[in-house]
Amino acid sequence: MPQVRFFTFLSPEITPLLTQYAPPGFEVSVHASDLPDEEKIPLVQDADFLILFPGQISEQVLRSAPHLKLIQLVAAGYDSMDVSLCRQLGIPVANNGGANSIDVAEHTIGLILGFYRRLIELDRNVRADRWRDIDTGSSTYTINGKTVGIIGLGNIGKRVAHLLRAFGARLLYYDQYPPAGDIESELGVTRMALEDVLRESDIVTVHLPLTPETRGIIGKHELSLLKPTAVFVNTCRGPIVEEVALTEVLSERRILGAALDVLEQEPPAPDNPLLRLDNVLLTPHAAGVTYDTWTRRGEFVFQNLQRVWEGGPPLAVVREG
Secondary structure, eight states, X not given: OOEEEEEEOOOTTTHHHHHTTOOTTOEEEEEETTOOXXXXXXXXXXXXXXXXXXXXXXXXXXXXXXXXXXXXXXXXXXXXXXXXXXXXXXXXXXXXXXXXXXXXXXXXXXXXXXXXXXXXXXXXXXHTTOTTSSOHHHHOOXXXXXXXXXXXXXXXXXXXXXXXXXXXXXXXXXXXXXXXXXXHHHHTEEEOOHHXXXXXXXXXXXXXOOOTTTXXXXXXXXXXXXXXXXXXXXXSOGGGBOHHHHHHHHHTTSSSEEEESOOSSSSXXXXXXXXXXXXXXXXXXXXXXXXXXXXXXXXXXXXXXXXXXXXXXXXXXXXXX
């Protein structure tokens, strides 16, 4: 009987939405992710699988789990996992295989529309009896006809492209690891060098994992290439972008603005200058988390565990570095 240990901070009301997909015979126990290591170690000593949300576990605990066949993350990101150590121990690490790509992609579209159409300000004005304070005819915009640059065409980037195509946007993308097959023609996207994508795009939206090679990939030079009318969107990880450089560009109004779901420090310090800028739309790293996401994630997680238990290779194994 496969032994599964699920370490999470999810509430008891939410965890069953994932664990309901456990195959018959799988013994799943759910534990708080903030348990001290000395309490986790006895739990993992006979474990065949670990499910983690958030995706982090100490070296001491990993080395106490000799039977692990897979570490399955509920999230897409894996920047808090020591993938190198896992490889040394012979333990594959898999993310959620894009199970939250719908959630993040829809949030991305929401951020673009929210910024372009000034929805937060319009709502406030209506409530304050300032019905026509904003001239929408001179200060709001449509996605239709705009060029959108997608940085990272993985599961989420592809979903974003699919949605944006319906809005009538021209789609460019940059990815060091371009997708195989006919994805480009199916999505109507054109691959270009990073600098060219940044120069040509009206909207730049970033969908990369945080790795040593992607950390700070959007820095001062890259931001200097953006059009004065560009909107910069980030729903992946804050350190992908050099935040000081982005803050400078925004405060000097060298681009139209930014819509950010992620920051370098989360939550941000109260004196973070981004919080004072009126050309930034912010959400609290919430893009991938909706009520509807858990069943999609749970189904993938347990299908992947069963696949490995039956002798197959895991899906969605993350790359080291």
